[in-house]
Amino acid sequence: MTLVDRDLKVIWHPYTQMKIASPPIPIVRGEGTCLFDEDGKKYIDAISSWWVNIHGHAHPYIAKKVSEQLFKLEHAIFAGFTHEGAVELAERLLSILPANQQKAFYSDDGSTAVEVGIKMCLQYWHNKGEGRNKILAFKNAYHGDTFGAMAVSGRSAFTAAFDSLLFEVEFIDLPNISNINALKSQISSLKSQAACFIFEPLVQGTAGMVMYEAEFLNQLMKHCREEGVLMIADEVFTGFGRTGKPFACNHVDEQPDIMCFSKGLTGGTMALGLTTCTLKIYEAFLSDSRLKTLFHGHSFTANPVACAAALASLDLFMEAATDESIKRIETSHHQFKLKIKDHPKVKTIRQTGTILALEWQTGNDTSYFSSLRDTLYNYFLAAGIILRPLGNIIYILPPYCITDAELTYIYSKIEQALDEI
Numbered sequence: 001m002t003l004v005d006r007d008l009k010v011i012w013h014p015y016t017q018m019k020i021a022s023p024p025i026p027i028v029r030g031e032g033t034c035l036f037d038e039d040g041k042k043y044i045d046a047i048s049s050w051w052v053n054i055h056g057h058a059h060p061y062i063a064k065k066v067s068e069q070l071f072k073l074e075h076a077i078f079a080g081f082t083h084e085g086a087v088e089l090a091e092r093l094l095s096i097l098p099a100n101q102q103k104a105f106y107s108d109d110g111s112t113a114v115e116v117g118i119k120m121c122l123q124y125w126h127n128k129g130e131g132r133n134k135i136l137a138f139k140n141a142y143h144g145d146t147f148g149a150m151a152v153s154g155r156s157a158f159t160a161a162f163d164s165l166l167f168e169v170e171f172i173d174l175p176n177i178s179n180i181n182a183l184k185s186q187i188s189s190l191k192s193q194a195a196c197f198i199f200e201p202l203v204q205g206t207a208g209m210v211m212y213e214a215e216f217l218n219q220l221m222k223h224c225r226e227e228g229v230l231m232i233a234d235e236v237f238t239g240f241g242r243t244g245k246p247f248a249c250n251h252v253d254e255q256p257d258i259m260c261f262s263k264g265l266t267g268g269t270m271a272l273g274l275t276t277c278t279l280k281i282y283e284a285f286l287s288d289s290r291l292k293t294l295f296h297g298h299s300f301t302a303n304p305v306a307c308a309a310a311l312a313s314l315d316l317f318m319e320a321a322t323d324e325s326i327k328r329i330e331t332s333h334h335q336f337k338l339k340i341k342d343h344p345k346v347k348t349i350r351q352t353g354t355i356l357a358l359e360w361q362t363g364n365d366t367s368y369f370s371s372l373r374d375t376l377y378n379y380f381l382a383a384g385i386i387l388r389p390l391g392n393i394i395y396i397l398p399p400y401c402i403t404d405a406e407l408t409y410i411y412s413k414i415e416q417a418l419d420e421i
């Protein structure tokens with residue numbers, strides 16, 4: 001039996017309609033920007049394996065650090081005990097995050113990092129004896145697949161089966177020059193009910209790489225601050241250089257109370273979630289009463305191997321060469337954008353930092369719409385490029401080690417697709 005046959009017998013894949021999906025491609029190794037299948041066929045991973053990879057696959061430096069850690073300490077309970085990796089990672093990350101971030105809480109992945117952030121906010125008000133429990137979020141947001149994270153995400157096909165069980169959230173539009181004042185009024189009208197506002201800063205990934213301006217986010221955040229509404233910046237996707245700066249919140253002056261990280265945190269090596277917060281949040285849980293404790297924790301909280309991967313990834317992230325690569329990708333994307341923006345098949349093309357998204361002109365035919373997604377996906381796969389369109393939106397989101405030659409190849413295949421499909 002081939003690996004694919006064995007897979008089809010026992011595996012249920014994520015976000016996959018198992019009845020009609022093509023069989024999965026068996027990957028045997030990764031190197032740099034590329035993944036290689038059983039037959040030795042090479043794929044440029046232009047979406048960083050679901051947005052997690054930042055330094056390339058099977059990076060030897062990360063592999064070495066992870067391997068060394070495995071021989072020292074694989075795991076230890078993190079309640080009542082601590083270890084070097086967890087402390088060093090918190091120290092080093094807090095030193096590069098916005099200055100108000102002072103405490104680090106570990107979890108397992110992006111969804112759990114968000115759950116922790118929401119619970120911190122709601123219990124903050126509970127501990128203070130104030131009845132604020134309304135959460136604000138952007139329409140079409142995506143914050144993860146666990147129940148709390150789903151509840152603060154836009155209602156969509158993803159959530160339809162669960163909508164009746166998701167707690168109520170006040171959804172607001174993305175801010176722009178014409179609606180910013182109305183949004184402020186909307187927030188003010190909730191006044192003493194509004195507990196917190198959770199948002200994906202600058203780019204809504206899952207919504208289709210929807211981008212909005214830092215200036216209006218900043219205004220919205222300032223208004224939340226004035227109204228006493230706590231802010232959670234979900235940087236699970238935008239963190240670690242994606243938007244051209246280390247964190248998307250580096251584009252705004254006002255700072256969130258809480259930040260969530262995962263995906264690029266370990267360089268894409270393994271799962272790890274992190275929620276950071278201000279002293280103001282942290283101190284609301286300090287009490288002689290144990291009832292004010294944050295009762296949350298996962299079996300693998302602050303797993304030392306995951307922390308070792310994150311520390312190694314951070315070493316690479318802090319190298320000047322990484323910043324140069326980010327700038328190089330930004331410039332390169334920008335030039336490509338200028339080159340093809342007027343192509344008749346390009347409905348819109350937008351960029352934030354290393355993220356380039358192209359909306360394909362479809363007309364209104366929805367069946368065509370869905371078949372276009374598969375057509376594009378298969379077209380690029382055949383060309384040895386992994387681009388996983390969100391509907392009619394294709395986006396390039398490469399590991400920072402991508403070479404100019406690889407970028408040029410991807411651009412040329414997109415141009416070819418624009419002419420041929």
Ligand SMILES: *Cc1c(COP(=O)(O)O)cnc(C)c1O
Pocket residue numbers: 109110111112114142143144145200205206234235236237238262263
């Ligand atoms: C991917 C993502 C999450 C969820 O992270 P998982 O690790 O998949 O649970 C949360 N928020 C944002 C903005 C994301 O892009």
